[in-house]
Amino acid sequence: MKKLFLFYLVLLTLSTAPIITMAQEKHTISGYIRDMSDGESLIGATAYVKELGSGTVSNAYGFYSITLASGQYNLEFKYLGYQTVLKAIDLKGNITLDIELSNAQTKLQEVVITESMEDDNVSSISMGSSRLDVQTIQKLPAFLGEADVLKSIQLLPGISSVGEGASGYNSRGGSVGQNLILLDEAPVYNSSHLFGFFSVFNPDAVKDTQLFRGAIPSKYGGRISSILDVRMKDGNNKCYSTSGGIGTVFSRLAFEGPIVKNKGSFIVAARRSYIDVLAAPFTDVLDDGAGLNFYDLTMKANYKLSSKDHVYLSGYLGRDRFMFDERQGFSWGNATSTLRWNHLFSDRLFSNFTLVYSDYDYELAFGDTDRDKFDWNSNINSYIFKPEFTYFLNSDNEMTFGGEAIYYTFEPANAVGVSNGNVQDISLDRKYNLETSVYIGNRQTVNPVLTLEYGLRFSSFRLFGPGTAIDYGEAPRPGLRRDTVSTTFFGSGKTIAEYSNFEPRLSFKVQLSSYSSIKGSYNRMAQYLHLISNTTASNPLDVWVPSSNNIEPQIGQQVSLGYFANLGKEESLEVSVEGYYRKAENQIDYIDGADLLINERLEGDLLSGEGRAYGLELSVKKDAGRFSGWMNYTIAKTELQVEGINRGEWYSTRFDQPHNFKIAAFYELNKRMTLSGNFVFNTGTPITFPTSRVIQRDLPVIPYNANDSRNNVRLPNYHRLDLALRVDGKKEKKGRVRKNNDYWVFSFINVYNRRNAFSIYFAENEELIADNVLPTEAVRVSIIGSIIPAISYNFNFNCL
């Protein structure tokens, strides 16, 4: 907290700084950039000063600020898919200039539309970062017709997944648990519905998604692989609107509108699966209180208190429920809420204060009587306070600084087992933690050629009592369980373990010409929470554990270097090549036979090792024209080295894909029909095959790898083609623009019916037993084993 106080001092100093710089007769143009139709703030819109050939972009709340010497300027406000607005300004004093841009879809006459942020790829300093807006996500062919944020992310360069149905994603060779997924700044610990088939983000309520996998600004921290920053819509502040859809899996409905016109608005969006409702008449499996559904509710409201103050309140509530009957079953869900207050200390000092509460819990119960049952629930609570400031020093420097304090409690198991009436409490201790960090960063345009962004984050983490710390001895040999040597009880508030880390971040851009640049970055990141999962895909029962006296924080370092160019006619083809090298310390793996569920001695079953990943990403993107899309090719390697696994030698991770190639393409057949397709090819992921069989009396054939190898064989290559056709309803009726839009999406996943292997397993086949010899077989499992067609109908009624 002392550190936070220091930052307030810095802040005070900065608020007086303008007085000094004012001597040079500089003035500030600042304001918000919004969508004209619904008042949604536009994130990443450009305010470009023609005279200087440079500009700025709006932040996550649509705010921009440019400080210039007195004079005459022409400002251009641009955003992809919107009409450009030009403003001539005679700058004599500070100006507040709020801009509303009009969406190209509502165009009637020919006007200038920003069809591509033509120089953004080259001129922005960001690298290893991708933005996906919800319109693009909705155009992609989607599994069972449900547009999905996380599945769309997997079409970006450097992103892979262990297979269909697996939750989360792998970024540049990082594991699923090394990605920080933020929904309006609230961490989401499990981003999946139905294990990994759908994600928790309702596309109707999502405005913008940004993925950072290379250069990660100092304001983000807590995970070593990537940051996925999902921002919700604010809600239409002009008029009431509703949108929704009926799909194969979900029905969706969203309602939004002004609280007070142009001052405040809200949005409420809900989804529910209805497979149980549809199936009910045909099966008795769902009788007796059985349930099978998942739902989520996303809400947000915002209100402008004054020209300097704006508050936002957002929340998410989602749950998956799989109940066999009233008493037995399984459910999990996230609940998050975020309160934010934007305050303008001056037209150059933007601040935001965020309070977040986030909860993830699951519950598992079986046993149909009170005499014999098992109940288990587990949760992670986090409370976050996050002040952040952006100081627009001058047209060449933009400083960000702030801090973050997160108080976590982990309840790994609150569990009771009852055997023949005998009740046993088998709960584990709660764990209490505080993670704090402070950061400062600056983006500096040194000269027209060189731009730098540098920053430093200092993070620290404390695990404190009440709680018991266990000390483990050496394993008899690497890879075996470590036994308890001693236990120590720590009283309330007493520190059990403490860690801190400096996390420097640096990136640069060298502008080679108006259409090409070279960028590079370095970052070091610390991660204090660990996702404990030794299964192929992460599942909702996987526990997160904090760093402790036995588990050191994960440290990730990455360097990347890239060449960016805009080629072709009107430079409409964005091309980039990025290479990266990542190194990770304190990577967790597991002893053979590790007991990960409800185990107070869990830490004795964990192994620690090193990770490395490197690769080259080639990306080509075309935003403009009737034919648009992108193509990404990544050649990469990702490996781990852990004492006790694979003879202590480096081995490929389960999600390693040397070649990963994907295309997403969109073609406007006519004004009402768009055809989209994506094709994915990647090398099969590695898996462990046995060499031998071991026979023990009264037991099945035991597969055995006599060479002690891990992930020694690759699955067959994976490839899949998906297609979708979007048919829009008529845009005009009797020569007038319709207020209502609707569209159908027909999608086909796995068009040519390929059975891609998710895994291959080895087992005895009991049916084949003959002559006292036990036959064995290898079986290929395909998660999507056939073409999957789906239809969805989507609508929105604007300004009811």
Next chain:
Amino acid sequence: MKLKNTLNLILTLPLILLFCACEDPIDVNLAEADPVLVVDAWVNGQAEDQRIFLTQSQPFFDSVPLRGVKGATVQLRTLMDTYTFEDNGNGEYLWNPSPSQPQLGQDGDDFQLTITVNGTTYESISKRNPVPTIDSITFRFEEGNAFFPDSHFAEFWSRDIVGPGNTYWIKAYKNGELLRAADEINIAFDGGFSAGGNFDGVEFIRPIRDAINPLIDDEDNGGFLSPYVNGDSVYVEIHSLTNEAFFFLNEVAIQTNRQGGFAELFAAPLSNVPTNIVKTSGDGASVVGFFNVASIATNGKRFVP
């Protein structure tokens, strides 16, 4: 193991109801490896013949009879006694009870196993742990549901010995035939599923008591058949284990019980089962397998409604 099985079912049932994953047996090529010595030394304290098997591991897909290792010397020792297992051919080593040695030691005895094959010596230790009695076996009627028709389930009643760390292997025989499938491996740690569960001195928990019921697919109507019908017999043995043997069987269950389909999403990676046998001298093949001296409690019942 069982908790894992139950969880797998819970995790994957919703998926099975929603989609269909496809499974195809395929041909794959496996890496070659030198054969290792496989020791099967699961012996017990019953007053009857005891056998230890020494074989060579075979390539995984080789469906040929086991290759026994001949000409080894196999001995078990306690502080008081030495038990010599004689080569009975084809890798089988046999010990017969005699009036002076009616059985292998007593509860609480420590045993040392020594095997010498062509000048290479392998050793292991185990302890004969006590076992609780099986008080009774009962049959329970349950009305039909989505998975079972009106059915009769057997249940055995026994209570874990008080004190932490007692481990058991429960073997069930229906009409004289052992339930030996991968999903029928039934082991208990202090009456519960696992060491971390902190159970102690309880009646074996319900899923363990219930695991003596075979799951028989109903080929005609889907779902399962009643595990027991009029005239069927059930016979239950509880074998005491060392903790190491429990962890070995736990690993065997994880490695062999592959349910396929969506369960593969949540399957643990293939890894080698542990062994408690070590090579102490010589440069012969490396070794896998397990040594455990069990005490056994038994009970049986025929189902007559």
